[in-house]
Amino acid sequence: MKTFYSPDHLRHAPREEFTAGHATPAVEVPERAERVRARIIERKLGPVLPPRAFDDAPLLRVHNGAFIRFLDRAHADWTTRYGTRAGDAAVPSVWPARGLRTMRDGDIESRLGSYTFDTATPILKGTWQAARSAANVVLSAAEAVKSGEASAFALTRPPGHHASADLYGGYCYLNNVAIAAQWLADQGARPAILDVDYHHGNGTQAIFYDSSEVLFVSIHADPAYAYPHFLGFADERGAGAGEGANLNLPLARKTAWDGYADALHTAITRVRDFGPDVVLISLGLDTYERDPICRLKLTTGDYKRMGTMLKTLGKPTLFVFEGGYNLEALAENTTNVLEAFEDR
Numbered sequence: 176m177k178t179f180y181s182p183d184h185l186r187h188a189p190r191e192e193f194t195a196g197h198a199t200p201a202v203e204v205p206e207r208a209e210r211v212r213a214r215i216i217e218r219k220l221g222p223v224l225p226p227r228a229f230d231d232a233p234l235l236r237v238h239n240g241a242f243i244r245f246l247d248r249a250h251a252d253w254t255t256r257y258g259t260r261a262g263d264a265a266v267p268s269v270w271p272a273r274g275l276r277t278m279r280d281g282d283i284e285s286r287l288g289s290y291t292f293d294t295a296t297p298i299l300k301g302t303w304q305a306a307r308s309a310a311n312v313v314l315s316a317a318e319a320v321k322s323g324e325a326s327a328f329a330l331t332r333p334p335g336h337h338a339s340a341d342l343y344g345g346y347c348y349l350n351n352v353a354i355a356a357q358w359l360a361d362q363g364a365r366p367a368i369l370d371v372d373y374h375h376g377n378g379t380q381a382i383f384y385d386s387s388e389v390l391f392v393s394i395h396a397d398p399a400y401a402y403p404h405f406l407g408f409a410d411e412r413g414a415g416a417g418e419g420a421n422l423n424l425p426l427a428r429k430t431a432w433d434g435y436a437d438a439l440h441t442a443i444t445r446v447r448d449f450g451p452d453v454v455l456i457s458l459g460l461d462t463y464e465r466d467p468i469c470r471l472k473l474t475t476g477d478y479k480r481m482g483t484m485l486k487t488l489g490k491p492t493l494f495v496f497e498g499g500y501n502l503e504a505l506a507e508n509t510t511n512v513l514e515a516f517e518d519r
């Protein structure tokens with residue numbers, strides 16, 4: 176399996192995030208992707224290739240143009256406003272909640288509040304370059320699959336599935352999997368996205384909610400107790416032309432493989448019924464039993480079982496890297512899915 180990777184992700188290196196009411200050490204760090212890349216080479220999974228450069232057109236098919244310009248300029252505008260006294264990270268402190276106006280061309284504070292939904296997703300000096308390169312990585316991997324590769328892995332960082340058309344959050348800025356799915360649809364393909372990250376892919380769901388072109392299926396921790404809290408419930412089934420093309424399978428706390436496998440079987444059945452000619456997997460590994468921020472109970476061996484089950488779909492498959500924060504196990508868990516899928 177070909178892996179696509181860009182070292183530009185190293186430019187996005189958060190030191191801390193603001194969650195649970197205070198600053199905590201960042202978990203979405205460069206070492207995540209570096210460890211996975213090293214393990215892919217050790218296990219001889221296949222070549223690790225640089226992306227080619229794509230223009231902004233595929234990004235603008237899923238993201239708002241003003242949002243893209245905001246992300247590109249946000250850190251410079253923050254620095255102009257505050258100099259270095261606010262530190263290196265642009266983080267909002269006020270939001271246009273109910274009854275307030277949304278000021279998308281206002282001060283940097285109002286734009287930050289308008290374009291994000293949490294405080295866990297800092298914009299650093301190199302964030303835009305990293306996120307923009309991740310879009311090239313996922314598009315290059317999509318192009319490989321479109322050109323006849325049976326599978327490919329986009330080692331994208333920062334991740335993407337929480338970002339919608341005009342909102343960033345959950346460590347995500349551009350929605351990598353959505354950009355690839357829309358690009359494939361625009362080439363005449365019929366894509367299905369299966370999101371196995373611990374967290375609901377609220378951004379991906381929002382982008383395709385009205386669409387019958389792209390199926391979105393997500394298995395995740397129930398938002399009744401887990402981030403992103405405000406989306407990902409079972410009654411969200413799509414709208415308009417997209418009615419029925421969205422399936423959420425929320426899981427109870429501490430679900431282990433048996434319960435997980437039932438949901439994965441349901442998800443695979445729905446994907447098969449949709450009749451896709453390409454499958455995109457939002458591959459988050461934060462379902463792991465010792466993930467520092469999550470509460471499901473999959474083991475390292477379970478990721479092999481996951482890869483074997485995904486293979487039964489028998490479709491060209493694009494794996495897109497999302498979450499997973501246990502640095503000791505992340506590379507093994509990721510490559511277990513990919514190797515089992517390749518049946519090696």
Ligand SMILES: [Zn+2]
Nearest residue numbers: 372373374498
């Ligand atoms: Zn996650």
